[in-house]
Amino acid sequence: MTSDTDQLRTTHLKELEDEGIYVMREVAAQFERPVLLFSGGKDSICMFHLARKAFYPGKIPFPLMHVDTGHNFPETIEFRDRLVEEHGVELIIGSVQEAIDEGYVKEETGPDASRNALQTFTLLDTLKKHQVDAALGGGRRDEEKARAKERFFSHRDVFGQWDPKNQRPELWNLFNGRKNPGESFRVFPLSNWTEMDVWQYIAQEKMEIPSIYFAHRRNVFNRRGVWLADTEFVNKMPEEEVVEKTVRFRTIGDATCTGAVLSEASSMDEIIQEVASARQTERGNRHDDKRSETAMEDRKRQGYF
Amino acid sequence: MSESDVMTDTKYLNMDLLRFTTAGSVDDGKSTLIGRLLYDSKSIFEDQMEAIERTSRSSGEEGVNLALLTDGLKAEREQKITIDVAYRYFATPKRKFIIADTPGHTQYTRNMVTGASTAELAVILVDAQKGVLTQSKRHAFISSLLQIPHLVVAVNKMDLVGYEEGVYDDIIKDFRKFAKKLDVDDITYIPISALKGDNVVDKSKVMDWYNGPTLLHHLETVKVDASNNIVDFRLPVQYVIRPNQNFRGFSGRIASGRIRPGEEIVVLPSRLNSRVKRIVTQDGDLDEASPGDSVTLIIEDEIDISRGDMIVRKNNIPNVRSEFEAYLCWMNQEAMKLGKQYLLRHTTRTTQAYVEKLVYRMNVDTISRESADSLELNEIGRIKLKTSQPIFYDPYSLNQKTGSFILIDPDSNVTVAAGMIRAGSTLSGDDPAETAEEVLDDRDGEFKGRPASPDVVWEPWNINREIREERFAQKALVLWMTGISGAGKSTIAKELEQKLWGEGRQTILLDGDQIRHGLCGDLGFSDQDRSENIRRVGEVARLFFEHGNIVICTFVSPFREDRDRVRKLMPEGRFVEIEVTCDPETAQTRDPKGLYAKAKKGEIRGLTGYDATFEAPVQPDLQLNTDELSPAEAVDKILKAIDVHIKPE
Numbered sequence: 001m002t003s004d005t006d007q008l009r010t011t012h013l014k015e016l017e018d019e020g021i022y023v024m025r026e027v028a029a030q031f032e033r034p035v036l037l038f039s040g041g042k043d044s045i046c047m048f049h050l051a052r053k054a055f056y057p058g059k060i061p062f063p064l065m066h067v068d069t070g071h072n073f074p075e076t077i078e079f080r081d082r083l084v085e086e087h088g089v090e091l092i093i094g095s096v097q098e099a100i101d102e103g104y105v106k107e108e109t110g111p112d113a114s115r116n117a118l119q120t121f122t123l124l125d126t127l128k129k130h131q132v133d134a135a136l137g138g139g140r141r142d143e144e145k146a147r148a149k150e151r152f153f154s155h156r157d158v159f160g161q162w163d164p165k166n167q168r169p170e171l172w173n174l175f176n177g178r179k180n181p182g183e184s185f186r187v188f189p190l191s192n193w194t195e196m197d198v199w200q201y202i203a204q205e206k207m208e209i210p211s212i213y214f215a216h217r218r219n220v221f222n223r224r225g226v227w228l229a230d231t232e233f234v235n236k237m238p239e240e241e242v243v244e245k246t247v248r249f250r251t252i253g254d255a256t257c258t259g260a261v262l263s264e265a266s267s268m269d270e271i272i273q274e275v276a277s278a279r280q281t282e283r284g285n286r287h288d289d290k291r292s293e294t295a296m297e298d299r300k301r302q303g304y305f
Numbered sequence: 306m307s308e309s310d311v312m313t314d315t316k317y318l319n320m321d322l323l324r325f326t327t328a329g330s331v332d333d334g335k336s337t338l339i340g341r342l343l344y345d346s347k348s349i350f351e352d353q354m355e356a357i358e359r360t361s362r363s364s365g366e367e368g369v370n371l372a373l374l375t376d377g378l379k380a381e382r383e384q385k386i387t388i389d390v391a392y393r394y395f396a397t398p399k400r401k402f403i404i405a406d407t408p409g410h411t412q413y414t415r416n417m418v419t420g421a422s423t424a425e426l427a428v429i430l431v432d433a434q435k436g437v438l439t440q441s442k443r444h445a446f447i448s449s450l451l452q453i454p455h456l457v458v459a460v461n462k463m464d465l466v467g468y469e470e471g472v473y474d475d476i477i478k479d480f481r482k483f484a485k486k487l488d489v490d491d492i493t494y495i496p497i498s499a500l501k502g503d504n505v506v507d508k509s510k511v512m513d514w515y516n517g518p519t520l521l522h523h524l525e526t527v528k529v530d531a532s533n534n535i536v537d538f539r540l541p542v543q544y545v546i547r548p549n550q551n552f553r554g555f556s557g558r559i560a561s562g563r564i565r566p567g568e569e570i571v572v573l574p575s576r577l578n579s580r581v582k583r584i585v586t587q588d589g590d591l592d593e594a595s596p597g598d599s600v601t602l603i604i605e606d607e608i609d610i611s612r613g614d615m616i617v618r619k620n621n622i623p624n625v626r627s628e629f630e631a632y633l634c635w636m637n638q639e640a641m642k643l644g645k646q647y648l649l650r651h652t653t654r655t656t657q658a659y660v661e662k663l664v665y666r667m668n669v670d671t672i673s674r675e676s677a678d679s680l681e682l683n684e685i686g687r688i689k690l691k692t693s694q695p696i697f698y699d700p701y702s703l704n705q706k707t708g709s710f711i712l713i714d715p716d717s718n719v720t721v722a723a724g725m726i727r728a729g730s731t732l733s734g735d736d737p738a739e740t741a742e743e744v745l746d747d748r749d750g751e752f753k754g755r756p757a758s759p760d761v762v763w764e765p766w767n768i769n770r771e772i773r774e775e776r777f778a779q780k781a782l783v784l785w786m787t788g789i790s791g792a793g794k795s796t797i798a799k800e801l802e803q804k805l806w807g808e809g810r811q812t813i814l815l816d817g818d819q820i821r822h823g824l825c826g827d828l829g830f831s832d833q834d835r836s837e838n839i840r841r842v843g844e845v846a847r848l849f850f851e852h853g854n855i856v857i858c859t860f861v862s863p864f865r866e867d868r869d870r871v872r873k874l875m876p877e878g879r880f881v882e883i884e885v886t887c888d889p890e891t892a893q894t895r896d897p898k899g900l901y902a903k904a905k906k907g908e909i910r911g912l913t914g915y916d917a918t919f920e921a922p923v924q925p926d927l928q929l930n931t932d933e934l935s936p937a938e939a940v941d942k943i944l945k946a947i948d949v950h951i952k953p954e
């Protein structure tokens with residue numbers, strides 16, 4: 001028997017992929033109106049890839065959903081639209097701009113103004129409008145302390161909120177997606193992945209990702225140690241000086257708060273080398289997490305991804 | 306991670322994955338240990354490090370408090386937030402690790418069961434100053450209940466006991482004694498100081514008396530996937546893919562076993578037969594699928610199959626039953642209610658279920674049985690369950706994927722319990738109507754790979770056992786003595802038989818050596834041959850049993866599965882498992898057959914209790930320690946225990 005089990009060994013990436021596919025299929029089976037939250041970032045691209053594998057040769061049985069802050073990098077939006085067209089999937093867009101225009105939320109002001117907090121409203125609103133009962137998110141437990149204890153199937157009350165006191169134990173691979181009408185779930189198929197796993201998987205599967213992940217020349221300025229892109233969305237202070245640098249992004253979010261890293265990595269292999277020797281967590285470049293110690297936890301309770 | 310540790314692509318791609326759990330009482334140093342593992346293996350980023358340096362400084366500590374790395378949980382405990390398990394990740398160039406870190410407060414049992422359910426290894430921390438406490442035993446017991454194949458006992462804070470070998474020796478002696486009661490094959494003991502770093506990642510410079518591996522080295526080299534069942538093919542159907550009229554695929558993750566195109570399959574519950582046509586994945590069709598693979602099967606025939614069905618191999622089907630026994634861990638504030646309707650989630654199948662009976666509650670601290678009316682939060686018990694539709698299961702000890710389930714309260718939708726189905730649980734202990742015939746019905750499910758020959762029809766005995774029992778004025782019984790060579794099985798068995806015979810009973814003693822000379826003369830000592838040996842002995846025992854005898858069997862029988870198989874041949878209550886134990890050293894001194902001497906000289910290999918494992922019974926009907934009992938005392942104990950069994954009504 002020993003020699004047999006030895007042959008069984010799969011790599012950790014295969015194990016994570018099998019697990020991710022399993023979760024995708026559970027979601028399709030247990031829920032009526034799931035969506036896959038798609039930001040155009042590497043994690044959501046991985047999820048999309050897993051979803052295709054899960055239902056091959058059939059189509060992915062649920063739509064993608066993008067919460068568009070209106071402050072995205074144009075490269076991300078181009079990438080998103082191309083992917084949707086190529087694979088013929090349905091895309092639902094929730095627009096933060098619309099919510100602002102209709103007066104549901106107010107634009108922040110000041111130099112650190114960001115639409116991050118406003119996203120939560122649009123997300124919940126769009127989920128509700130489409131009666132979504134399960135939203136697949138690309139969250140990983142290694143990202144941040146607050147996520148370390150998150151479940152694969154995370155229960156949300158009728159207000160879309162996460163009640164940390166009322167989460168269900170998760171045993172073996174038996175996921176309990178039962179709920180009352182109006183309640184919903186966030187499901188995280190990449191829970192057990194690390195940033196390194198994601199990059200390795202993208203390389204292994206030869207996936208396409210938006211160009212801003214690779215090193216490129218860009219006008220940036222430094223704010224409290226974070227390199228922010230000089231875009232029309234950011235309120236620059238007079239003393240903040242714009243310089244051209246070779247940079248790339250480790251995560252993709254709102255242009256107002258996603259920091260770039262100085263990097264020459266222009267191929268997948270170079271990115272992987274860089275991630276392996278990185279001295280900062282990827283969220284270390286996220287301006288939004290730096291605002292308070294428990295920033296992430298607070299936003300999560302309100303229904304952030 | 307520093308530049309010098311940059312992992313090259315290929316190295317990283319070939320890594321495997323170990324999921325482990327950590328257990329310890331509050332302040333045993335669990336957070337410090339995890340922090341140390343992450344820190345010394347260079348898995349901590351600069352911004353994380355700066356953050357904890359800042360906090361350490363502001364709370365006036367000298368040096369960096371590594372415990373802060375995982376400290377998220379502490380604050381939450383104060384806020385009374387339920388955290389059962391926090392997951393942490395790190396990788397070395399050899400392996401990727403997932404730590405299920407369970408906080409050590411009062412809800413411990415529930416948390417640890419949750420963390421243990423996906424773990425292949427458990428690290429149990431013992432504080433060297435305090436020794437083996439009730440808590441440590443509890444952790445070990447839960448690990449064995451959840452069938453975690455590898456256990457590490459990390460004796461921490463060695464720096465506070467002067468790195469004394471004696472202290473460490475006493476602790477592991479203590480633990481070993483206790484661990485004999487448990488069903489864990491592989492226990493590794495390591496003396497460490499999480500605070501100073503001794504034997505965590507780097508070898509201790511002070512404890513030169515310890516020659517074993519460091520904790521990280523052990524984690525990097527321990528065999529993974531040891532609990533995978535590669536024999537019994539089971540595919541719980543998760544989802545049906547039907548993009549068009551020409552394609553109908555049944556998707557799921559292979560729970561156990563393997564399958565290839567062309568092989569015959571049976572679908573449960575319909576029991577319709579077909580063959581596998583293709584194993585489809587987006588990356589191309591597979592020649593073979595193995596445990597853990599997420600695949601899509603296409604089969605030859607048009608059979609109606611939906612989620613919750615199970616695809617299995619033709620001559621190897623699981624139990625199909627709506628009544629069984631299980632160990633249950635209760636996880637909810639609201640206590641278990643007998644007769645209340647719950648939902649049972651098992652593989653991809655959901656059905657209504659109720660707990661018919663609480664056989665006993667387990668006192669986790671003393672590992673003893675207690676009678677009780679209900680199970681409260683964090684309590685574990687053995688229960689009898691009925692479901693509205695049959696489920697397709699294997700005992701948890703043989704197959705974790707098809708032997709586990711959860712209960713959901715339909716009123717709150719919350720997961721309230723975790724269950725592990727018992728082996729041999731198809732018979733209820735107190736129903737005399739369930740006779741040997743019924744045991745036979747179960748055979749195709751339980752006798753893996755050795756189905757009864759299809760042409761042989763079971764004939765009832767000409768003169769049945771009951772009639773013979775009446776004539777002999779006794780009830781037939783099988784007494785099965787298991788234990789390593791030199792434990793004292795034969796000595797006790799011989800005295801016991803003399804005594805019973807003297808009382809006028811019909812008896813027979815089946816002894817390992819005698820059987821091996823005759824009936825099993827063609828078998829060796831490979832795992833396979835050992836199993837076959839026990840299978841034959843079981844059948845012989847059964848014949849004598851049906852003849853109305855008290856059958857005394859003395860066989861090392863190192864494998865639990867084999868013994869359980871024999872147990873199932875007899876009606877419940879008629880198979881008494883007696884574990885005969887002693888300190889391994891005692892056995893080696895006794896060495897009645899000179900086997901240990903030979904093993905030491907390297908003349909023989911695979912001697913149970915020396916260089917081959919002995920799977921101790923989880924719950925023997927009787928345990929006799931011959932370090933403490935004389936043969937006569939042992940015989941007395943047996944006689945007392947079987948008194949109720951052998952007297953006719």
Ligand SMILES: Nc1nc2c(ncn2[C@@H]2O[C@H](COP(=O)(O)OP(=O)(O)O)[C@@H](O)[C@H]2O)c(=O)[nH]1
Nearest residue numbers: 331332333334335336337372461462498499500
């Ligand atoms: N001297 C010594 N102290 C330790 C060791 N490991 C942990 N400690 C201390 O024991 C206390 C509790 O440790 P902590 O990791 O918070 O325990 P937890 O509650 O199990 O997570 C802290 O003050 C640690 O510094 C060790 O190996 N040696």
